[in-house]
Amino acid sequence: MADAPTNLTRLLGGTEQSCCKAVAGGTGITVLALQVSKEPNVALFKKALQKLQNDHPVLNYMLHKNNSTSFIINPPLTPDHLPLNIINQLKTTELLMSHGSNATMYPPLHVILEHELNINEWCDHVTSVGGLQLWFANVYTLPDKKWVLVLRLHAGICDRTTAVSLLKELKEAMGAEGGGGGYKEKGNVGIEELIxxxxxxxxxxxxxxxxxxxxxxxxxxxxxxxxxxxxxxxxxxxxxxxxxxxxxxxxxxxxxxxxxxxxxxxxxxxxxxxxxxxxxxxxxxxxxxxxxxxxxxxxxxxxxxxxxxxxxxxxxxxxxxxxxxxxxxxxxxxxxxxxxxxxxxxxxxxxxxxxxxxxxxxxxxxxxxxxxxxxxxxxxxxxxxxxxxxxxxxxxxxxxLDDYIGxxxxxxxxxxxxxxxxxxxxxxxxxxxxxxxxxxxxxxxxxxxxxxxxxxxxxxxxxxx
Known part of the structure; x- marks a missing residue:
């Protein structure tokens, strides 16, 4: 794609601004939830997430409130790797039970998906010192040797096509070879600049x-x-x-x-x-x-x-x-x-x-x-x-991989x-x-x-x- 600044603050385009306002209210929180029956290789998972960040600069950007009406994104002063949160079986069980009858009516994957759809770090526009992170990763530990891997992303950097490609690249990077790739991009710009x-x-x-x-x-x-x-x-x-x-x-x-x-x-x-x-x-x-x-x-x-x-x-x-x-x-x-x-x-x-x-x-x-x-x-x-x-x-x-929902x-x-x-x-x-x-x-x-x-x-x- 056309070169985009990877080390400068960027004012978001009109569609991206609209996404930010919508996400703040609860629309556009994208979740990919995968249930696996093999214990995840946490080190490999972290390495795969780091590869995604290296290949796609937008995943390193932070969201800031510019003024009362607009948002900007800028890269962190020093690239930080995405924290991977591991939720143990006890805490996962407590989480599932806190959802009442849904925990018995629906599979854990479904309940966890709904739980993640309603976690909104972006609902408060008060700007933190370093800005707001744009995606998160969690691993939930289920009974019977099953796990649910979850990625939660802000719509401003993730439309449906991005979600599908991100999942594809993640799985490739977690494969036996730990490889994948060839998708490295220079940066991104708002859609309005490319119409x-x-x-x-x-x-x-x-x-x-x-x-x-x-x-x-x-x-x-x-x-x-x-x-x-x-x-x-x-x-x-x-x-x-x-x-x-x-x-x-x-x-x-x-x-x-x-x-x-x-x-x-x-x-x-x-x-x-x-x-x-x-x-x-x-x-x-x-x-x-x-x-x-x-x-x-x-x-x-x-x-x-x-x-x-x-x-x-x-x-x-x-x-x-x-x-x-x-x-x-x-x-x-x-x-x-x-x-x-x-x-x-x-x-x-x-x-x-x-x-x-x-x-x-x-x-x-x-x-x-x-x-x-x-x-x-x-x-x-x-x-x-x-x-x-x-x-x-x-x-x-x-x-x-047993099942997944996005x-x-x-x-x-x-x-x-x-x-x-x-x-x-x-x-x-x-x-x-x-x-x-x-x-x-x-x-x-x-x-x-x-x-x-x-x-x-x-x-x-x-x-x-």
Whole structure:
């Protein structure tokens, strides 16, 4: 990528500034949690973390509050290696038990993931002498010779692509050879500095009209019923999993229609939400409008383009809305939803609307009352344009990797449900993150169950057609 200063203070770009404000409120805390059945080689783990820091300067940077409205990052005066915290079995057990019934309802990996999603060192903007560290590493010791390795990162330096690449590089560095690498970069800059000029153009009139449209449209959107809009919030997770056969049928259905998986997942979410709210549909016109935010990786469209191993936040958001009558076929709605997103992307809305979206997010964070019930909900659902596709490798078996989950918190500003989809060994595993107690676990488990049912029923219709 283009050279970036690795030894100078840098004012964050607009999108990074927005990330900092969102993380402070609880949205964008990225967690990678891996459960292994082989005792981790702590020395090798530390060495692998050090290699990541050496290869990616942004991992050494510290976050500072510049003034009342902006943030800066700068490298420490002397590079410090990331502290690795080892939590013994007794403390891990105490932690699990402190989560009450969740400790018995869900596997330890799930409980620990939720625990980490709600640890927020960045909620207080009071600047410490050396600044705020941007990522953390922990190892939890479970009974029965199992361990959970966790990385927790600030969204300002870690979008979804960065998280995937970081995990890949970490596993390579922890392999038998202790090698990996070849990804060394010089530094990073904000996404705004790399957007082709012609793709970000928008007249003042168009920008003003879009701002008004976004603002007015937000008041017409239907929200999932809020259970508790007053209590302090935290992020919780429900996993949507599908068998190999179900996943194959889902992906085949998408391929036949020339759409991506995100279209089908979002359509299923909207239909499930409509069904959940049907008791509230009292008028003859039962049409409901739902907000959808698509997140797409912009690395390939920047100038110069970036590789997936160049760390930072290089995603953009495209906000759309869709009417649902409850009578739609899944594939009909999925095609409509994906086509709308694709058209917006082809018109460069992911670049031209970036400033508008960041401004509106900042305004909502500063003035929660601008959102329904001060909920800070920006949409019903958010989804990534592309799923993560991977298979268990020799390194995974060597490390004794049993299972893992990667996602980010959403209990500040964000959707009612954020979809983090992975296709692992041909099976869909989607972490669905939601803000609690704004939404209850029972409510979200019911919603996700309806989503899966909508998807499975669509397969049956395909077979019988």
């Amino acid at each position: 082709p000029v012609e793709k970000a153009k928008k007249t003042i009139w168009a920008r003003g009209m879009d701002m008004v449209t976004y603002s007015v449209k937000s008041f017409t959107l239907t929200n999932l019923k809020f259970k508790d809009a007053k209590s302090a919030r935290r992020s919780e997770v429900v996993r949507l999993k599908m068998s190999t056969q179900e996943t194959h049928m889902l992906l085949t259905g998408c391929e036949l229609r020339g759409i991506k998986l995100c279209g089908a997942l979002v359509a299923a979410t909207l239909l499930a939400a409509y069904s959940s709210n049907k008791q509230r549909h009292t008028s003859k016109n039962n049409r409901k409008k739902y907000g959808v935010v698509f997140l797409n990786d912009c690395r390939a469209y920047l100038q110069p383009s970036l590789s997936t191993h160049e760390f930072g936040f290089y995603h953009s958001a495209i906000s759309t809305s869709h009417d649902v009558k409850g009578e739609e076929n899944l594939w009909e709605l999925a095609t409509k939803i994906y086509t709308t997103f694709e058209k917006s992307k082809n018109n460069n809305r992911h670049f031209s609307d970036m400033t508008d979206v960041n401004f509106l997010v900042s305004k909502a964070i500063a003035n929660p009352s601008l959102t329904p019930s001060s909920s800070l909900r920006s949409s019903l659902v958010s989804a990534f344009e592309d799923p993560i596709i991977e298979n268990f490798s020799d390194i995974d078996h060597e490390l004794g 996602c980010a918190s959403t209990h500040g500003i964000g959707p009612s449900v954020g979809l983090f989809d992975t296709i692992r060994d041909g099976q869909l595993d989607c972490a669905c993150v939601y803000p609690a107690p704004l939404h209850s676990r029972e409510q979200m488990e019911e919603l996700i169950a309806k989503m899966k049912n909508v998807l499975v029923e669509s397969f049956k219709m395909e077979v019988n057609a």
